[in-house]
Amino acid sequence: MENNITNILVCGIGGQGVMTATEILAExxxxxxxxxxxxxxxxxxxxxxxxxxxxxxxPKVLSPQIAPGTxxxxxxxxxxxxxxxxxYLRPDGLALVNDSRLVPPVVEIGLFDYPADPIGExxxxxxxxxxxxAATIASxxxxxxxxxxxxxxxxxxxxxxxxxxxxxCIEARFARKGAAxxxxxxxxxxxxxxxxxxxxxxx
Amino acid sequence: MAAVAALAPAPNLSRLLLSGNEAVARAVWESGCxxxxxxxxxxxxEILEALCTYPDIYTEWSVNEKVSMEVAxxxxxxxxxxxxxxxxxxxxxxxxxxxxxxxxxTVGGMVIAVADDVGMASSQNEQDSRFYARFAHLPMFxxxxxxxxxxxxxxxxxxxxxHQVPVFVRMTARICHVKCVTQVGERVxxxxxxxxxxxxxxxxxxxxxxxxxxxxxxxDAVLREVSEHSPLNVLEPGKDRRVxxxxxxxxxxxxxxxxxxxxxxxxxxxxxxxxxxxxxLAAMVDTLVVVEEVEPVVETEIRAAGIAVHGKDIxxxxxxxxxxxxxxAINRLLNNEPAPPPVAAPAVFPRPPTLCASCPHMGIYxxxxxxxxxxxxxxxxxxxxxxxxxxxxxxxxxxxxxxVTVAHGMDKGRGAVDKNKKILAVMGDSTFMHMGMxxxxxxxxxxxxxxxxxxxxxxxxxxxxxxxxANGLDIRGNPAPRIDFRKLVExxxxxxxxxxxxxxxxxxxLFKVIREETKIEEVSVILAYxxxxxxDEFKAARAYHVDDDKCTGCGNCxxxxxxxxHVTHREKVVKPSGKEVDLAFVRIDPIACTGCGMCLxxxxxxxxxxxxxxxxxxxxxxx
Numbered sequence: 001m002e003n004n005i006t007n008i009l010v011c012g013i014g015g016q017g018v019m020t021a022t023e024i025l026a027e028x029x030x031x032x033x034x035x036x037x038x039x040x041x042x043x044x045x046x047x048x049x050x051x052x053x054x055x056x057x058x059p060k061v062l063s064p065q066i067a068p069g070t071x072x073x074x075x076x077x078x079x080x081x082x083x084x085x086x087x088y089l090r091p092d093g094l095a096l097v098n099d100s101r102l103v104p105p106v107v108e109i110g111l112f113d114y115p116a117d118p119i120g121e122x123x124x125x126x127x128x129x130x131x132x133x134a135a136t137i138a139s140x141x142x143x144x145x146x147x148x149x150x151x152x153x154x155x156x157x158x159x160x161x162x163x164x165x166x167x168x169c170i171e172a173r174f175a176r177k178g179a180a181x182x183x184x185x186x187x188x189x190x191x192x193x194x195x196x197x198x199x200x201x202x203x
Numbered sequence: 204m205a206a207v208a209a210l211a212p213a214p215n216l217s218r219l220l221l222s223g224n225e226a227v228a229r230a231v232w233e234s235g236c237x238x239x240x241x242x243x244x245x246x247x248x249e250i251l252e253a254l255c256t257y258p259d260i261y262t263e264w265s266v267n268e269k270v271s272m273e274v275a276x277x278x279x280x281x282x283x284x285x286x287x288x289x290x291x292x293x294x295x296x297x298x299x300x301x302x303x304x305x306x307x308x309t310v311g312g313m314v315i316a317v318a319d320d321v322g323m324a325s326s327q328n329e330q331d332s333r334f335y336a337r338f339a340h341l342p343m344f345x346x347x348x349x350x351x352x353x354x355x356x357x358x359x360x361x362x363x364x365x366h367q368v369p370v371f372v373r374m375t376a377r378i379c380h381v382k383c384v385t386q387v388g389e390r391v392x393x394x395x396x397x398x399x400x401x402x403x404x405x406x407x408x409x410x411x412x413x414x415x416x417x418x419x420x421x422x423d424a425v426l427r428e429v430s431e432h433s434p435l436n437v438l439e440p441g442k443d444r445r446v447x448x449x450x451x452x453x454x455x456x457x458x459x460x461x462x463x464x465x466x467x468x469x470x471x472x473x474x475x476x477x478x479x480x481x482x483x484l485a486a487m488v489d490t491l492v493v494v495e496e497v498e499p500v501v502e503t504e505i506r507a508a509g510i511a512v513h514g515k516d517i518x519x520x521x522x523x524x525x526x527x528x529x530x531x532a533i534n535r536l537l538n539n540e541p542a543p544p545p546v547a548a549p550a551v552f553p554r555p556p557t558l559c560a561s562c563p564h565m566g567i568y569x570x571x572x573x574x575x576x577x578x579x580x581x582x583x584x585x586x587x588x589x590x591x592x593x594x595x596x597x598x599x600x601x602x603x604x605x606x607v608t609v610a611h612g613m614d615k616g617r618g619a620v621d622k623n624k625k626i627l628a629v630m631g632d633s634t635f636m637h638m639g640m641x642x643x644x645x646x647x648x649x650x651x652x653x654x655x656x657x658x659x660x661x662x663x664x665x666x667x668x669x670x671x672x673a674n675g676l677d678i679r680g681n682p683a684p685r686i687d688f689r690k691l692v693e694x695x696x697x698x699x700x701x702x703x704x705x706x707x708x709x710x711x712x713l714f715k716v717i718r719e720e721t722k723i724e725e726v727s728v729i730l731a732y733x734x735x736x737x738x739d740e741f742k743a744a745r746a747y748h749v750d751d752d753k754c755t756g757c758g759n760c761x762x763x764x765x766x767x768x769h770v771t772h773r774e775k776v777v778k779p780s781g782k783e784v785d786l787a788f789v790r791i792d793p794i795a796c797t798g799c800g801m802c803l804x805x806x807x808x809x810x811x812x813x814x815x816x817x818x819x820x821x822x823x824x825x826x
Contacts, residue, residue: 014556023382026220030384036220037348039381041324048557048766063460064348064381064453067527068545084551104554108770109593109761110787112552121549144794 005058006160007066011085012077013102015047017148021075022053024152024173028159028166029057037064048104052085075155077147078102079131083118086127095127096154096196098134098147130154132195138188146188153192163193212257213387221385223378226349227316228253229385230356231286232260234312235393238278239263240271242637243666244290245325246379247318251288252669255678259390264669264678267603267637268293272300272315279309279369280405282396284360288316291332292602296638298335303407305339306415308367308422311395312360318374321453321496322523325665327583327602329521331498336371336474340419342426343371343474344435345451346378349385355471358435366429368422373473375496377453377523427475435471436480440487446533447488449481449501449512454494454524461526462533476504485510490536492517494524558588560767561743561799563660563733566707567629568594569763569801570714577625577721578613582606582639584631585664593764597629604638606630610653611646625654625721632659632673636686640695643726647696652724654717658707659688660735668737692728707731710804736797744798745813747791753810756786760802760811767795768802 008025012018019040026038036057054066071089076082076097086095099119107114115121119131132154138146149170156163167189174181212232213219221229227250231239239262241251255262265271268289278285289297294317301315317335320326336343344359346352352374359370403411430436441447443464450458451470458467468484470477485491493502493514502514517532518524527545534541558565568589571579581587581597582605590597599609610628617624630639635657646653661674670676675685689702703720705713713731720727734740760768774786791802793814803811 013554023220026382030220035384037381037383038220039377041322047559048554050554061383063456063526064377064383065457065523065525067525068548080551081554083549085548087546087548103769104552105557105761105764105766105768106555106592107552108768108787110773110785111592115551118551125549 005056005061007071008055008073008075008155009066009071009085009088010053010055010075010077011081012051013047013081014049014051016051016077018051018053018077021077021148021152022055024169025055025155025159025166026057027169028161029055031169032161032165034058035061037061039064050081050084073155073158075151077134077151079118080115083115083121086122086125089127091126093128094158095122095129096151096158097122097129097131098151099131100133100135130196130198132198134192134195137191137195141184141188141191143184146184149185149188150192150195153189153194154196156189156193157196212390218384218386220382221349221353221387222249222380222382223346223349223352223374224249224318224380225253226353226385226387227288227356227372227374228257229387230353231314232257233388233390234357234360235284235391236260236286236314236360237283237311237393237395238275239286239288240265240274241288242266242268242271242293243663243669244268244293244318245666246320246376247288247290247293247316247374248666248669249379250316251678252667259392262678264671266672268297269300272297272304275313275315276300276304276307276309276369279311279313281311281398283311284393285311285313286316288318290326291317291319291330292326292328293317294332294335295330296603301335301339301341303412304369305341305419306407306412307404309363309369310367310399311393312363313369314356314359314363314372315369316356316372316374318376318379319497321375321377324376327600329497331496331500332371332373333473333500334498336373337500340423341369341371341474342366342429342472343373344471345373345473346471347452347455347469348378348381349383351471352378353385353387355435362429366422366426368426371474373452375452381453423475427477430472430475430477431479433472433477436477437469437471438480438484439467439469441466444488445537446490446492447484448492448494449484449505450494451501452496454496457524457526457529458494461529470501473501476501478505478508481505481508481510485512492533492536494518494529496524497521555591556588557766558585558764559736560765560795561736561741561797561801563707563731563735564589564658565764566710566713566733566801567656567658567731568596569805570710570717571596571627571629572762573714574625574717576623577627578610578621580606580610580613580626580628582628582630582634583665584634584658586629586631586658589629593762602638603634604630604642606634607639607642607646607653607655610655611642611649611651614652615649626652627717627721628653628655630655630657631664632657632661632688633663633671635688636672640691643692643697643728644695647726651726654720654727654729656717656729656731657688657692659730659732660738661732661740662735662738664735664737668735674738674740688730692730697726697728701725701727702730703727704730704732707733708799708801710801741797744800746793746796746798747800747803747811747813748793749790750810750812751788753808754788755808755810756788757807758785758787758789759805759807760789761787763802763805765802767792767797
């Protein structure tokens with residue numbers, strides 16, 4: 001990695017928890033002794049628009065913004081959003097994508113089409129892509145809101161530090177909500193790790 | 204926002220992951236500031252949201268930015284340290300006190316944080332606040348990350364007190380919302396020295412102002428010397444002397460990222476400009492380039508000093524100057540081989556922000572979209588989204604409070620061609636209290652023929668749901684007087700019988716009331732109250748679902764614009780008349796639906812019904 005900087009791009013939709021997930025990743029990087037900067041572009045309203053969050057960490061981070069073509073790991077909270085930002089990946093980058101689809105009103109009223117197979121398009125473009133259904137994994141664990149922790153579990157084995165570092169940051173976040181919630185998040189984290197352990201499908 | 208408990212501040216000397224806004228708040232608190240005021244505005248909102256969690260400081264949501272600046276000035280006159288924060292366009296609202304407080308000066312240290320929305324994620328323009336520092340002859344600091352924002356706020360209070368002058372800290376969205384590791388310190392209390400009566404200083408009549416203006420010019424000269432020797436302005440000599448950069452704010456980080464070996468003059472104090480330092484850099488390098496967001500402010504001053512410089516001739520005049528923007532421009536300047544073009548991004552549908560499920564604004568815009576022969580002047584807030592699909596129900600948006608006055612001007616300016624048009628204005632409760640009330644007074648006083656819809660959702664929705672006089676809670680969530688909008692608009696001259704209260708969820712009634720009021724040729728006000736779904740006042744009801752056997756695919760419900768309604772399949776059918784019709788059959792996402800029931804009102808076959816759970820209740824605005 002140039003300058004020993006790791007670039008992670010998290011993308012999704014306003015209200016999905018993209019910013020919080022990225023903040024927990026930043027906390028893990030800092031816990032490992034890295035310098036870190038986290039930045040995002042969110043649209044004008046509370047919900048429903050495109051959200052991306054950039055995380056850069058390493059010995060010393062200057063610009064907080066990731067340049068196109070330099071992302072090591074793209075963590076996509078929604079299929080079409082992962083496709084939208086896939087050009088930010090390096091040629092050897094990895095995309096970890098929740099394949100559930102959130103269809104916006106502009107598509108429902110018939111002005112635009114949702115891509116038929118966004119993850120297939122990414123693979124056809126030669127992008128190493130692992131996809132899984134984070135929403136179903138979370139629902140099977142009893143709470144759709146665990147999807148965020150499933151996503152963090154998915155990236156845990158693709159970071160330049162041990163997965164436990166990230167898990168400890170998640171546990172710290174939920175500690176005040178009690179042991180049961182912490183345990184649920186541990187299980188969601190493990191399920192996310194397992195989902196992302198499938199072999200990345202090449203072009 | 205619920206009550207905010209005063210949090211135990213992080214321990215002294217901790218290293219924290221702070222956004223620029225949080226770092227500013229921490230430094231304001233540590234500086235012993237006594238009074239801090241702001242009106243919410245992206246990207247500056249979180250400064251006061253963070254500050255109100257600290258103990259031993261008075262904080263307030265002011266009704267607008269002019270008010271917040273005057274509150275801070277009053278506190279400073281008492282000798283207290285004071286602070287106000289605003290977004291770039293908020294500084295336009297506060298420009299009136301600004302241009303005179305530069306003459307009076309300040310006593311207790313006063314810092315003004317202004318946050319420019321470079322890249323326009325959430326604003327109506329991209330104006331460059333650095334012009335205001337020059338316009339008002341005030342010093343300005345420009346941090347490049349959270350740590351610098353923290354350090355510069357401390358330095359700004361010191362400079363303010365040394366020179367009896369308010370100090371600007373210019374943030375941009377890329378400082379406000381970037382989180383990075385920040386080392387913080389401890390709070391030092393600051394006791395106000397007390398008010399000293401001095402009419403020649405505080406009463407700005409012409410005779411007094413004439414004596415203060417020369418003092419302002421003297422101060423300019425002193426501050427220029429301060430800037431030349433300020434540790435905030437740093438000349439970093441580099442090995443590669445082909446191009447030297449003058450830069451400030453987040454652009455500094457981008458320059459360092461893209462050109463690690465180049466000489467750079469980093470302007471932490473960018474007004475007054477340290478021209479001698481710039482001359483020293485110019486003498487070191489072959490070519491001088493200014494990298495500044497947004498306007499060529501520094502570039503123009505450098506050129507006026509007779510120094511050859513590049514800037515906006517090679518760099519964009521809008522948006523952020525990220526490394527991928529800088530590198531090709533400098534390569535062209537040096538006649539280097541161009542880099543290969545980046546991989547084209549795949550084409551994906553646009554995903555504009557949406558109104559939330561159960562948002563009361565949907566009822567307003569669906570209804571307006573069903574009315575013909577109307578012109579609707581809009582305003583700033585979530586409800587600006589009414590200009591988009593599927594409603595297309597707003598015709599103008601200018602600035603805070605302009606809906607009612609633009610509508611009034613349209614009424615007075617209409618010619619024969621628009622004689623039969625109905626002119627409406629749409630404004631949220633917080634915008635109305637910010638800058639809309641005077642406009643309504645103007646409309647009643649001048650006998651306007653407009654219908655004004657006040658969309659009262661009891662919060663500042665777009666910036667994240669801050670408390671306002673409309674919900675009767677102060678910034679910390681403590682009880683405060685709740686404004687009575689009926690009494691207020693009547694006091695502003697609207698006849699009592701022309702004030703109508705309608706639940707925005709009841710779209711047929713709303714339709715009828717708008718039709719009635721637009722026929723009457725005087726000012727009418729329609730008060731539409733429902734709480735923002737993101738506030739504690741909103742109570743979700745049981746979700747609706749679609750009976751597939753009854754759904755005829757008419758698609759009327761889709762036109763409400765709710766993000767919980769999804770198309771399951773589409774069909775084309777040919778009517779007996781021979782006309783081809785597109786059908787869209789729908790389902791309702793049971794998790795996203797919060798049971799407002801608006802979609803069921805235009806449903807022709809009564810195919811939408813509620814599942815088990817609490818029902819939506821008729822609602823009167825609490826007083």
